[in-house]
Amino acid sequence: MTAPIDPDAKLQSYAHPERLVTTAWLEQNLRTPGLVIVECDEDVLLYETGHIPGAVKVDWHTELNDPVVRDYIDGAGFARLMSAKGIDRESTIVVYGDKSNWWAAYALWVFALFGHEDVRLLDGGRDRWIAEDRALTTEHPSPAPTDYPVVERHDDEIRAFKDDVLAHLGKPLIDVRSPEEYTGERTHMPAYPDEGALRGGHIPTARSVPWARAAAEDGTFRSAEELAAIYRDEAAIGEAEDVIAYCRIGERSSHTWFVLTHLLGVPRVRNYDGSWTEWGSAVRVPITTGAEPGELPAR
């Protein structure tokens, strides 16, 4: 850990307060040595319209994905990327982005696959920073390349594949897509391009908690108490120690992965990044339609 921890009172109520920083803290730490700010957005042009001074841009689509295989970059690719962004293995990374940190959480999750130790999210993300009238710039930093080591990616702990999900059935699953995607309504619209999966619906027994419910009106995360009410009570994960979240391609569920892992402290949370674009098109996997979670399929 390079940069100090944000002592903000609200953050201390979370299981891992060291994973978040407030906009006020970040503004005071813009020049803290060893701190690198990374912007990662759903919209690829937002960074160009103005960003937090000193922030570098990481694009999930074009920089974190393997261009050919549906997978993330490998250890060598990650080392090259980190070096190009001026990030050391010891750097404190603060990630922020648009839409309540939706894509920023995805980037943070990918950084976690490579075991980068100190990665934090900016609570409230880009919108909060702008709403508070804090400084923006269109200047692109040119960081000096670093000597980031080639580390192997470790998928087991926080990433689930289709077979892992099949083996997991019976334990808590959270579907973080919109209600229409969950019920399966959004599929057969004549003369409209398809939505990227052959069937609509959800994985049997999965509870629906659209990802954005974790965010309050101002884009910051809800309090630990509110989050517990949503996930532990309403979605009935209770004190479960092993949860899988999924969405359409794994981006929105990274956000929920962050909430369950770092804010609520669930011991093992995996993100099924194949998500509905894989499950909804795979042969002979069980699915359910409608608003109810559905029954566990007989095996």
Added chain:
Amino acid sequence: MSTALPDSLAEIRDDFHALGEKDRLQLLLEFSNELPELPPEHRDRTDLFERVEECQSPVFLLVDVRDGTVHVHATAPAESPTTRGFASILVQGLSGLSVDDVLAVPADFAFDLGLTSAVSPLRLRGMTGMLGRIQRQVREKSAA
């Protein structure tokens, strides 16, 4: 009906191809900043507009066909410059064309702009969705 790119869109495509990758994003940003304002008669008529579900951000389209000429109107929020850029390319490239010319635009035009590695194919699907919806509206509104 043949599929061919009208001059207006061919020109836009050539402008993108003439640039290096980084500058292509800047050009898209320029398009985004130049999305034409709605004409006064459409400003408060959100009921007439069709939402583009393929885009994550709220994008709304309205197509007018008058005397065989197509007019495309679109709105997209400033916080979604990429989507605004796509909408702006289609609004500027398709408005003023004939019905047949608009319907002849290849469905995969978005992938012709040289943006696949800078913007990613997934995002370009949003633009393909917009074009598909514009063409469907043109078909519906020119059938009467």
